[in-house]
Amino acid sequence: MFENLSSIWRKGDGRKVGHGMEPAPFGSLDEILGINMRNALIAKYNPRSAIERARDKVAAKVALEAAGIACTGTIAVIDDHQKLNAFKPLRDMPDAWAIKPARGSQGDGIVLSVRREGDTWYKGSGSPLTETDVMHHIQKVVDGGFSGDTVSEDAALIEPLIIADPTLADLVPEGLPDLRVICLHDEPIMAMLRLPTNASDGKANLHQRAIGAGVDLVTGQITRALVRGEVITHHPDTGTKLIGYQVPGWDRVLELAGKCGPAIGLGYSGSDIVLDKNDGPLIIEVNAHPGIEIQNICQLGLKAQMARLGEDFK
Structure with missing residues (x-):
């Protein structure tokens, strides 16, 4: 049985990142999940049928709603x-x-x-x-x-159209911020907030110069933010301070993320979540092949987080 990662962090193991502190660097390369190991995890935990279900946004939404998971509406x-x-x-x-x-x-x-x-x-x-x-x-x-x-x-x-939570909307010049939460089975193990910029044309796409902001899994606060590898502390367009920002509805975000993989049949997943002004956290997509760039943003290794939950990489 996997131990709850939040409980492990609260016990204190030298890796917890507090408010206003620079995240600890990777302890060693052994903590980092590489692309080959990620692919091995996907092969181990994500059946082809579940991958296809996740890839089809309509089929995924049907499975999520059947499990009682809050999703964006359908016209x-x-x-x-x-x-x-x-x-x-x-x-x-x-x-x-x-x-x-x-x-x-x-x-x-x-x-x-x-x-x-x-x-x-x-x-x-x-x-x-x-x-x-x-x-x-x-x-x-x-x-x-x-x-x-x-x-x-x-x-x-x-x-x-999703109307962003006002406190979140104040961080960005335009566009819709979203969250990516990586889960192993039903346990969230790493999270980031993706914030649009003028340079990203209002899109929360890291490859188009949106901001990737690491979020502390226990507190729901931003601990570190980057744009194309450059560390920043404030949004380049709005000037709003990012470090220490509290993501609204954080406990609900983690609750939803942890339910998504099992609902679709995935053991390793990345849930994309938006914070709606009226409805709070909503699932927009579940990814069966979540990327590994989140480790650079959070300055934590996915392999280390999964090992703490009992995952055996041998």
Whole structure:
């Protein structure tokens, strides 16, 4: 049985990071999870059927909601041309929404509307979207234009636009921050907050110069923040101090993250969570192949955290 990692940290083992303290550096390379070891963990704990379920945002949401896990809402799922032909955006879509390819990755193919004026929607950038624009994009999604694999067709998942928790929204100039929580089975082992910047065009994508901020698993406070490997203490656009920031609803965040892997059938997973103004923490996606860059951001080794839970890497 795995011991609760939060309990281990509270006991104190020389690795706990307190408020306002620089995280301790890696003790040794033996603490770090490399890509080959990560892939071995995925092969060990993540069955192919569960990986496919996680990759399909629609199938994943069905599994999560069946387990009683709070997810972002659903306006429509368009997975064939019959549904596409019957869909009328001006009739069926609200003023603010998100269109996502069910099998897309890294934000490819996602389109957001923040408001509507008359028969026209507007992106956060101010660019207009007509009903024809929306239909053309949905058709491209359904035709597999963003699926990134050999699948010939995909599904367009249309969701209400998330309104970020006001305290979190104050950290960023625009865009929607999100959290990534890595779990082994039902136990959270590492977490980071991803914060959009002007340079990232309002997207919480680390490769596009969004901020990666390590979050202390026990306190829910930011301990360290980086942009493309450069350590920072304040948001470069808003000037808001990041170190010591308390993530709202932290206990709920960990509770949700710990339920996601088992609900989908994954033993090793990365849950992506947004903090909605009205509904609090919501799951937006569960990743069956979470990256290992989080270790550089948190200055902790995933291998060491899993070893403390009893994982045997031999």
